[in-house]
Amino acid sequence: MRDFKGIADTWFDVVIIGGGVTGAGILRDLSMRGLKTVLFEKSDLASGTSSRFHGLLHSGARYAVTDPEAAAECASENAVLNRIAKYAVEPSGGMFVRTKNDDRDFEERWKEGCSASGVFFERISAGEAREMEPGLTSDTESAYLVKDCAVDGFRLVWQNVLSAGFYGGDFRTYAEVACIEHSGGKVTGVRVRDAVSGEEISVPCGCVVNATGPWSAHTAKLVGAHIGIKPDKGALLAFNHRFCSRVVNRLRMPSDGDIFVPHGSVTIFGTTSSDASGPDDSQPSDAEARYLAGLAGEIFPEIESHRILRAFAGTRPLIDLDHAHLGRDASRNFIITDHEKDGLSGFITIFGGKLTTYRLMAEKISDIVCGKFFITKKCRTAEEELLPSMSQSLADRAKKVFPPSGAELIYARLGPLFETALKKAEADPRRRELLCECEFVTLAEYETAAALDTSVSLSDIRRRTRMGMGTCQGSFCGFRALVSVFGMGLNRERGGAEILLPFLNERWKGMKPAMWGLQMPEAELMKNIYSSSLNISGGQPE
Amino acid sequence: MNGKIYDNIVIGAGMAGLLNAVFSASSGKSVKLITAGAGSLTIGSGLIDLLGYSTVGGILKDPFDGFSTLEAGHPYLKCGRAAIDKAVRAFLDICDKRGFPYLPANGCRFVPTAMGRLKPSFLVPPSMDMESLRGAETVYVAGVDGMKDFSPEIICGAFSSMEYFKCKRFEPLSVSLPELGAAGFGSMEAARFMDSEEGCSAFIDRLKGKINTGCGMIIPPILGSKPGLWVYERVKSELNAEICESAVIPPAVTGYRLRSMLMGFLGDLGVELAENARVISAEVKNGRCISVSTAGPGGVKSHRADNFTVASGGFYGGGLTSAAGRVWESVFGLPVKTPDGWASADFSERQNYSGFGVSVNDRLNACDILGKPVYENVYFAGRIIAGADSPYEHSGNGVALATSYLAASLL
Ligand SMILES: Cc1cc2nc3c(=O)[nH]c(=O)nc-3n(C[C@H](O)[C@H](O)[C@H](O)COP(=O)(O)OP(=O)(O)OC[C@H]3O[C@@H](n4cnc5c(N)ncnc54)[C@H](O)[C@@H]3O)c2cc1C
Ligand SMILES: Cc1cc2nc3c(=O)[nH]c(=O)nc-3n(C[C@H](O)[C@H](O)[C@H](O)COP(=O)(O)OP(=O)(O)OC[C@H]3O[C@@H](n4cnc5c(N)ncnc54)[C@H](O)[C@@H]3O)c2cc1C
Ligand SMILES: Cc1cc2nc3c(=O)[nH]c(=O)nc-3n(C[C@H](O)[C@H](O)[C@H](O)COP(=O)(O)OP(=O)(O)OC[C@H]3O[C@@H](n4cnc5c(N)ncnc54)[C@H](O)[C@@H]3O)c2cc1C
Numbered sequence: 001m002r003d004f005k006g007i008a009d010t011w012f013d014v015v016i017i018g019g020g021v022t023g024a025g026i027l028r029d030l031s032m033r034g035l036k037t038v039l040f041e042k043s044d045l046a047s048g049t050s051s052r053f054h055g056l057l058h059s060g061a062r063y064a065v066t067d068p069e070a071a072a073e074c075a076s077e078n079a080v081l082n083r084i085a086k087y088a089v090e091p092s093g094g095m096f097v098r099t100k101n102d103d104r105d106f107e108e109r110w111k112e113g114c115s116a117s118g119v120f121f122e123r124i125s126a127g128e129a130r131e132m133e134p135g136l137t138s139d140t141e142s143a144y145l146v147k148d149c150a151v152d153g154f155r156l157v158w159q160n161v162l163s164a165g166f167y168g169g170d171f172r173t174y175a176e177v178a179c180i181e182h183s184g185g186k187v188t189g190v191r192v193r194d195a196v197s198g199e200e201i202s203v204p205c206g207c208v209v210n211a212t213g214p215w216s217a218h219t220a221k222l223v224g225a226h227i228g229i230k231p232d233k234g235a236l237l238a239f240n241h242r243f244c245s246r247v248v249n250r251l252r253m254p255s256d257g258d259i260f261v262p263h264g265s266v267t268i269f270g271t272t273s274s275d276a277s278g279p280d281d282s283q284p285s286d287a288e289a290r291y292l293a294g295l296a297g298e299i300f301p302e303i304e305s306h307r308i309l310r311a312f313a314g315t316r317p318l319i320d321l322d323h324a325h326l327g328r329d330a331s332r333n334f335i336i337t338d339h340e341k342d343g344l345s346g347f348i349t350i351f352g353g354k355l356t357t358y359r360l361m362a363e364k365i366s367d368i369v370c371g372k373f374f375i376t377k378k379c380r381t382a383e384e385e386l387l388p389s390m391s392q393s394l395a396d397r398a399k400k401v402f403p404p405s406g407a408e409l410i411y412a413r414l415g416p417l418f419e420t421a422l423k424k425a426e427a428d429p430r431r432r433e434l435l436c437e438c439e440f441v442t443l444a445e446y447e448t449a450a451a452l453d454t455s456v457s458l459s460d461i462r463r464r465t466r467m468g469m470g471t472c473q474g475s476f477c478g479f480r481a482l483v484s485v486f487g488m489g490l491n492r493e494r495g496g497a498e499i500l501l502p503f504l505n506e507r508w509k510g511m512k513p514a515m516w517g518l519q520m521p522e523a524e525l526m527k528n529i530y531s532s533s534l535n536i537s538g539g540q541p542e
Numbered sequence: 543m544n545g546k547i548y549d550n551i552v553i554g555a556g557m558a559g560l561l562n563a564v565f566s567a568s569s570g571k572s573v574k575l576i577t578a579g580a581g582s583l584t585i586g587s588g589l590i591d592l593l594g595y596s597t598v599g600g601i602l603k604d605p606f607d608g609f610s611t612l613e614a615g616h617p618y619l620k621c622g623r624a625a626i627d628k629a630v631r632a633f634l635d636i637c638d639k640r641g642f643p644y645l646p647a648n649g650c651r652f653v654p655t656a657m658g659r660l661k662p663s664f665l666v667p668p669s670m671d672m673e674s675l676r677g678a679e680t681v682y683v684a685g686v687d688g689m690k691d692f693s694p695e696i697i698c699g700a701f702s703s704m705e706y707f708k709c710k711r712f713e714p715l716s717v718s719l720p721e722l723g724a725a726g727f728g729s730m731e732a733a734r735f736m737d738s739e740e741g742c743s744a745f746i747d748r749l750k751g752k753i754n755t756g757c758g759m760i761i762p763p764i765l766g767s768k769p770g771l772w773v774y775e776r777v778k779s780e781l782n783a784e785i786c787e788s789a790v791i792p793p794a795v796t797g798y799r800l801r802s803m804l805m806g807f808l809g810d811l812g813v814e815l816a817e818n819a820r821v822i823s824a825e826v827k828n829g830r831c832i833s834v835s836t837a838g839p840g841g842v843k844s845h846r847a848d849n850f851t852v853a854s855g856g857f858y859g860g861g862l863t864s865a866a867g868r869v870w871e872s873v874f875g876l877p878v879k880t881p882d883g884w885a886s887a888d889f890s891e892r893q894n895y896s897g898f899g900v901s902v903n904d905r906l907n908a909c910d911i912l913g914k915p916v917y918e919n920v921y922f923a924g925r926i927i928a929g930a931d932s933p934y935e936h937s938g939n940g941v942a943l944a945t946s947y948l949a950a951s952l953l
Contacts, residue, residue: 283887286883286884290866290867293866294866304865429724429725430688430724430725430726433725433726476791476792479656479657479691479791480690480691482693482696483690483691483692483693483696486693486695486696486699487693487695491695491699495658495699495700495703496657496658496693496696496699496700497657497658497659497700500657501889501890504889505888505889505890508885508887508888508889509887511885512885512886512887515884515885515895516864516865516866516867516868516884517864517865517866520857520858520862520864520895521857521858521860523857523885523895524856524857524858524895524896525585525858527889527893527896527933528582528586528858528932528933528938529585529791529792530657530889531890531933531934532586532587532591532932532933532936532938533586533587533655533661533789533790533791533794534655534656534657534659534661534789534790534791535594535655535657535659535660535661535662535936536657536659536890537890538601538659538660538661538662539601540601540660540704540705540706541601541603541650541652541660541662541706542601542706
């Protein structure tokens with residue numbers, strides 16, 4: 001939602017700052033327990049770390065040796081999410097692979113760790129592993145199956161927020177919390193800035209939850225509180241090819257470039273760990289992309305001949321307990337700080353953890369918040385599905401206008417808005433045409449997402465529909481999307497280039513670090529279409 | 543082994559390859575054209591940009607005004623002004639001869655684009671010249687109902703706010719051609735429909751009464767799919783309006799027309815054509831190329847010639863191949879110099895990779911740092927040559943024209 005006036009000076013029990021998976025999970029939990037709650041996100045939902053991550057629903061196996069507690073949490077939350085989030089999770093399964101270059105002793109410790117934390121694993125032979133994943137290196141010595149899955153962060157966040165909506169949970173995007181107001185040691189409200197218009201409103205409340213991930217320290221500073229966070233950058237590559245049918249992890253002491261996560265038709269590979277200058281430091285360098293690409297070949301030797309779609313990076317809010325523990329060695333477990341100890345009641349910060357454990361984190365902090373309101377209702381987020389299965393009547397109608405596999409995909413992306421898109425397609429056969437051929441986005445779906453007031457830019461629509469995330473990276477569907485925006489009259493005084501250029505720039509920014517091989521023809525094509533033919537950045541003659 | 547030894551074997555059928563084959567065959571040489579694909583002509587606008595922007599910024603009124611700002615090593619500086627003038631005349635002659643005249647060279651000519659921009663080009667068919675709308679106070683921007691990738695509103699919005707057009711009024715308009723279906727068709731399908739008598743009259747009839755005589759019109763490129771101006775002339779005269787087709791995203795009808803014209807000419811000139819054939823290697827001896835081998839549907843074949851012209855394009859065309867940190871020319875494996883930072887993070891900015899290519903001397907032979915040719919009977923033409931950032935300076939087909947002409951004249 002974007003309507004600011006409607007909530008100005010309106011009381012909320014709780015204000016959540018941050019529209020990543022943590023904030024979204026808390027919004028759902030508190031709303032289900034009956035607290036009147038609103039979430040503010042300074043940009044788009046899931047535009048922070050929750051869309052700059054690996055997309056792995058951990059089985060816990062990765063942390064079996066380094067962090068047993070996290071391993072156990074991941075194992076149980078993995079099972080929960082497979083139950084409640086089937087429209088965001090791809091139950092691909094996972095595999096751990098040790099090559100002849102990796103430490104044998106670690107394998108033993110890993111098995112012990114898994115057993116101790118209740119993490120499932122099953123030994124298979126190297127031959128079986130290569131049969132199941134034909135691209136695997138012939139250096140494979142041993143392999144295990146685990147319960148890793150792929151998870152879509154964009155969908156998970158939206159599905160939490162929309163589910164919260166059923167319980168009265170509210171949210172605003174492009175809404176930056178600029179100030180936290182307090183008096184007499186108690187939080188009294190927040191001031192929220194509309195990032196589009198620049199206007200500010202006041203929202204009174206009894207409690208503020210800081211769920212701003214790597215930005216948590218900045219947010220805490222708004223009230224003068226200190227949180228020790230060391231931002232750490234992790235870079236990832238998106239390959240335009242599905243190398244493996246399940247998640248493939250390298251079985252060794254966690255290090256750079258260990259994990260391949262297949263998502264639909266692409267594979268996300270990473271990651272790295274390096275000092276970040278701040279939470280916004282999320283542009284991978286050309287050198288990082290090259291370094292990662294080299295590592296990928298150690299597990300899938302054929303990888304070099306495939307195109308890298310783009311590189312991206314996220315920042316981890318690592319806990320800076322003392323300066324001895326940095327980078328990957330610092331604990332990844334989450335931290336909840338009730339700032340009452342700093343003399344400010346009603347302000348709580350949560351950060352760290354993993355996307356996999358977001359629900360558990362939300363439950364823990366919601367318990368604390370509920371305590372402050374003397375609410376004793378128990379957490380029910382693990383019991384109820386985020387998005388119920390598509391009803392038979394919808395499925396029957398959808399069959400007539402969308403191809404069979406298309407309907408489920410659109411339902412997963414749009415959730416409760418699916419019927420809006422369906423009606424568009426039913427009413428007008430033109431709306432069944434594809435706008436984005438790579439990602440199978442019909443005009444009906446696109447227009448449904450574009451019409452939302454949360455869609456301020458083409459990138460917002462991309463995050464909801466995946467339009468522009470495929471092979472062409474927006475070269476073709478970008479222009480089509482623009483035509484549609486004008487057709488719907490959503491351009492509102494803005495020129496075509498003003499709307500399209502930021503989108504192209506954003507796609508380009510991710511292509512740029514990985515410009516070599518099969519990426520080059522695509523880049524040259526995209527640049528020529530928009531610069532040579534259309535002169536998108538051109539001025540006017542005198 | 544095909545026994546014949548040609549005067550010139552041309553590799554690539556983009557703008558540079560087609561023109562080189564036409565120019566060399568016209569002067570009596572025996573020519574064979576070998577190509578893997580269609581190159582960028584059919585997806586580009588078919589417009590010949592020469593130099594639209596000076597490298598120090600700003601749109602140029604006349605491309606030649608910008609020549610003094612070209613950086614050393616630019617392909618135009620290898621060709622020289624005299625050869626470029628001759629190439630331009632030769633191109634216009636061919637167009638006239640083949641019944642698809644382009645407008646005479648006269649400074650930059652502006653073409654409207656689907657993005658609502660004006661694009662400074664140089665050699666332009668009359669149907670795309672914005673200048674023809676100069677006298678019109680009202681300009682209708684007309685789209686076809688349900689057609690993909692064209693929005694009159696984008697163009698009207700942008701042009702209405704341009705100081706340059708302050709005396710004009712732009713109005714969106716929509717023509718319905720239900721014969722093409724409700725949706726899902728593009729400008730190519732519409733242009734093919736307009737080739738027919740039925741299509742052409744339908745378009746005219748449905749516009750009559752909607753527009754005033756003497757007005758101007760901007761439309762998508764749909765005035766016929768074939769090289770020639772008859773659809774354009776007819777629509778213009780029956781509607782009593784000035785008409786201008788715009789540049790759009792691929793596929794581009796206007797580029798397709800130029801390609802058809804050149805292909806037709808090649809046929810008449812008796813140029814032998816090997817399509818879907820990729821040159822995979824070259825046999826070289828004593829600083830000369832003896833033959834090239836192709837892989838195609840008929841297996842591996844060898845082709846001999848006295849001269850070879852490599853017009854294999856850039857990364858998109860396939861003339862350049864790259865791996866992380868390294869670029870090479872695809873047929874001979876010639877190394878390509880690559881300064882650090884291949885691309886800028888800003889899409890609109892200059893991109894270093896656009897200028898990556900084979901370094902040539904002023905005879906268009908690949909050369910080492912001392913300017914010594916590597917193979918003296920192998921010439922390079924078009925995008926494969928280093929030194930022009932064509933999307934930025936708007937010089938793509940101009941470089942292809944100038945270098946393909948020069949290469950042919952050196953045979
Ligand atoms: C490289 C990398 C790979 C990872 N891979 C995995 C993985 O495979 N599996 C897994 O389970 N976990 C993974 N993680 C961890 C996981 O991504 C994070 O734990 C999770 O996304 C954090 O979510 P969050 O909501 O806390 O933070 P975020 O998603 O960053 O959300 C915080 C939000 O707060 C907003 N915000 C900041 N300041 C303000 C303000 N003043 N007002 C309003 N809004 C504000 C930001 O815009 C942002 O959207 C990975 C992390 C990284 C960095
Ligand atoms: C599980 C998973 C699967 C994926 N699969 C694919 C895939 O199949 N295909 C694909 O293409 N990508 C894929 N991605 C990557 C995805 O497209 C993005 O690259 C990734 O989410 C990071 O976001 P971004 O590149 O938009 O970030 P950025 O380029 O950093 O931009 C994020 C947004 O913030 C804005 N922004 C950034 N920096 C600034 C600034 N300094 N000032 C103002 N605004 C700014 C941008 O305009 C943009 O809207 C996947 C990612 C994940 C996590
Ligand atoms: C979308 C787009 C729009 C453009 N718009 C304009 C414009 O409006 N104005 C303008 O002036 N310029 C424009 N350009 C640029 C212009 O098209 C090019 O700079 C120019 O045409 C290059 O022509 P070329 O013949 O050198 O290369 P290409 O057109 O790339 O042709 C290369 C040819 O070589 C063949 N080939 C490659 N390797 C081999 C091999 N080993 N064996 C056999 N054949 C091979 C390819 O199949 C192809 O036929 C545009 C380019 C594109 C891509």
